[in-house]
Amino acid sequence: MSGVAFEDDILLERERARFVRRRSLRLLGSLLRPMRWRFALMLLLVTTAQGARALGPLLVASALDAGLPTLLGGDPTRVLVDGGLYLTAAVAGGVLTLWFIRLNARISQAVLFDLRKRVFLHTQRLSLEFHETYTSGRIIARQTSDLDAVREVLDSGVNQLLSGFLYMAFIAALLFVLDPWSGLMLLVTAVPVWFLTRWFQQKSQLHYRSTRVASANLIVQFVETMAGHRAVQAFHREKRNAAEHARLAEEYRIADQRAVGLIGVYNPGLVLIGNLAVAGILAVDGYRVFAGALPLGALVAAVLYAKRFFTPVQDMAQFYNSMQSSVAALEKISGLLEEQPTIRPPRQPVALPRAAGRIEFDGVRFAYTPGRDILPRLDVDIAAGQTVALVGSTGAGKSTLAKLVARFYDASEGEVRLDGVDVRDLAFADLRRAVVMVTQEAFLFSGSIADNIAIGRPGATLDEIRAAARAVGADRFIELLPEGYDTDVNKRGGRLSAGQRQLVSFARAFLADPAVLILDEATSSLDLPSEALVQRGLAKLLRGRTAIIIAHRLSTVEIADRVLVLGGGRVLEDGTPAELVASGGEFAALHAEWEASTV
Known part of the structure; x- marks a missing residue:
């Protein structure tokens, strides 16, 4: 044999x-x-x-x-x-x-x-x-x-x-x-x-x-x-x-x-x-x-x-x-x-020129590799304009959920819908305009700060770029730089600190003006003064749009209208931050640990 x-x-x-x-x-x-x-x-x-x-x-x-x-x-x-x-x-x-x-x-x-x-x-x-x-x-x-x-x-x-x-x-x-x-x-x-x-x-x-x-x-x-x-x-x-x-x-x-x-x-x-x-x-x-x-x-x-x-x-x-x-x-x-893209544009896309921002997970199952489900079955309805925080241990499925909304991956089963339309039926241009993700990495390209902010909306004027930076609190450090908005950030933003790069990425997202904003550990690299500044900017950044916030820092979670506690790809708890603290469940335990760490 x-x-x-x-x-x-x-x-x-x-x-x-x-x-x-x-x-x-x-x-x-x-x-x-x-x-x-x-x-x-x-x-x-x-x-x-x-x-x-x-x-x-x-x-x-x-x-x-x-x-x-x-x-x-x-x-x-x-x-x-x-x-x-x-x-x-x-x-x-x-x-x-x-x-x-x-x-x-x-x-x-x-x-x-x-x-x-x-x-x-x-x-x-x-x-x-x-x-x-x-x-x-x-x-x-x-x-x-x-x-x-x-x-x-x-x-x-x-x-x-x-x-x-x-x-x-x-x-x-x-x-x-x-x-x-x-x-x-x-x-x-x-x-x-x-x-x-x-x-x-x-x-x-x-x-x-x-x-x-x-x-x-x-x-x-x-x-x-x-x-x-x-x-x-x-x-x-x-x-x-x-x-x-x-x-x-x-x-x-x-x-x-x-x-x-x-x-x-x-x-x-x-x-x-x-x-x-x-x-x-x-x-x-x-x-x-x-x-x-x-x-x-x-x-x-x-x-x-x-x-x-x-x-x-x-x-x-x-x-x-x-x-x-x-x-x-x-x-x-x-x-x-x-090599073929696993995410392909629809043959007959459904037009969505201006999204409201409602997100639905209907019987969603997802696995990166067959037989190893990250999300066994997920049913979640996020109303337009609602700010939802995702909380849970590493591997709970938080980032996976966000990637499905942005359609970096497709659901193995079920549907992820934006304003009632399966995201697989939306043209890439409409989806990318409606959904923007800000990640922990805060990647910047070689060029000026203004150029990096303008990635959110090519063709934006300098006044619009300045307004976006001002909205998230990035204007303060930018104006102190030798060349202001014309300052070259160097390769991958090496001239700026991690917190400054993150603020620039926030300004970029603000300028893009999406219906849905996803923040994936986006405040993890900020120090406490910068985080306090960004929290004020976030309030304006999130106003009038749907937001999904993935964060371990509960200071960021507190601005959410709703908290989903995930575990094993399932929703373990769902409610407002105050309701979940009062319920004495897993989120309450996390909140107590966070409060103890800030004393």
Whole structure:
């Protein structure tokens, strides 16, 4: 049974490899399709150029065998014609090659531009579920090292492969025209070349895929270490991270060394076979010349063709190394582009130009992974304009509930409705305009404070931006900055404190003016003075709109009209803060602990 299972695994792996190969070819075809006429012209140019290059030895043979006797007889016409044709072929080959290389560069850059744009736009369209499982380091690897590998092949590799293959084909064909026996000897020596190349292909394919995996692992570890440098320094992980980086770098070095080491076998093997071919043709054809069965010019041309025949093979071998890296990179990129958003826009969206803000959970069940329900069944009705606080221990389902309202995820069963409309039936533009979430992270983009606030409503005037900042109490610290609202926040808002970043995100939400506002631990990073300031701003921010507040700080919960205590994905308690404190339940216990901590 184990042997059968092993064979089945091999068959499945081969089928998967064929599927991945077909997927990559479809992607490449879609990239080249818009430039098919330029690509056809490129093929014509390279074919003509290599044909012109291959004519040289044939013209040398003609000059020696036909032109030299007439020249000795006093007629230089044939030698001049052959010399002129040789010069014309050389110039034409050079000019056409230059044209081909420049056209190939334009095509490759257009393909890379299209591919880079596709990866970026597609990654943006993918759902939150994808970004929570697919690490940022892997996405960066797709946009950097993998695209660079594709670029290297498109820029120079195609030239080597296509030019080399056509040049070898023309050499073999012209040598057969010149002397079939010499052509046959050359093809006989091509048999060991084929076996050697096949061995090299199989081995290098395996090693270069290992190299790509090792490279991606190294990039992921580097990106995560740099992104979490505060935690690294806080917990003294420098030595451990350095050891992990050294281990991954060593794996990359070994994988790369094995891949490069194959060249040390392949290239000398090609040189040996090429030299043997030249020696064999020189010996056999030399005897035939001595016997009068072959002209001297044909011998010279046959030797020249034999020497030239194996030169492109070495170039193609170098290209094959890059090609394996590129194929592996293209497979990863095509896999990323095959990812589909789990949250898709409705085919026939229901219009909701101005939402009131009523939210209903009707028999909602949700699980991130099948069989592990986060929300077993939830039935909740939140009236428009009501402020509801969600309270409960970690893992109770608070953030999950908020993500379902914002439709970052879809319910496994049941419906989440906004103003009586299933959120799955709303256009993304209407839903994102109606529902805004402010998270604990308070992410800011590079640029000015005004630009970051204006994300809430692009096109807002500076007066509107100032009014939004003033409403949530952010104007006080902004006006103290050297350049006020034009102050650059630096990368990810690094110039501002955590509390200041949170106030900017509040101003952004205020400017967006949503019907439903979700605050997911949005005040957790504020100090007490800032929190007191924000509490006053929140009162104005929440006025006239539905709000869902997720917070462990009960000072934030106290401004709520209603509190839902969650546990195990179910509503354990439901009422006003005062009612729940008086009832003596779980919320009352939490409230008592909070009051004791503030004394």
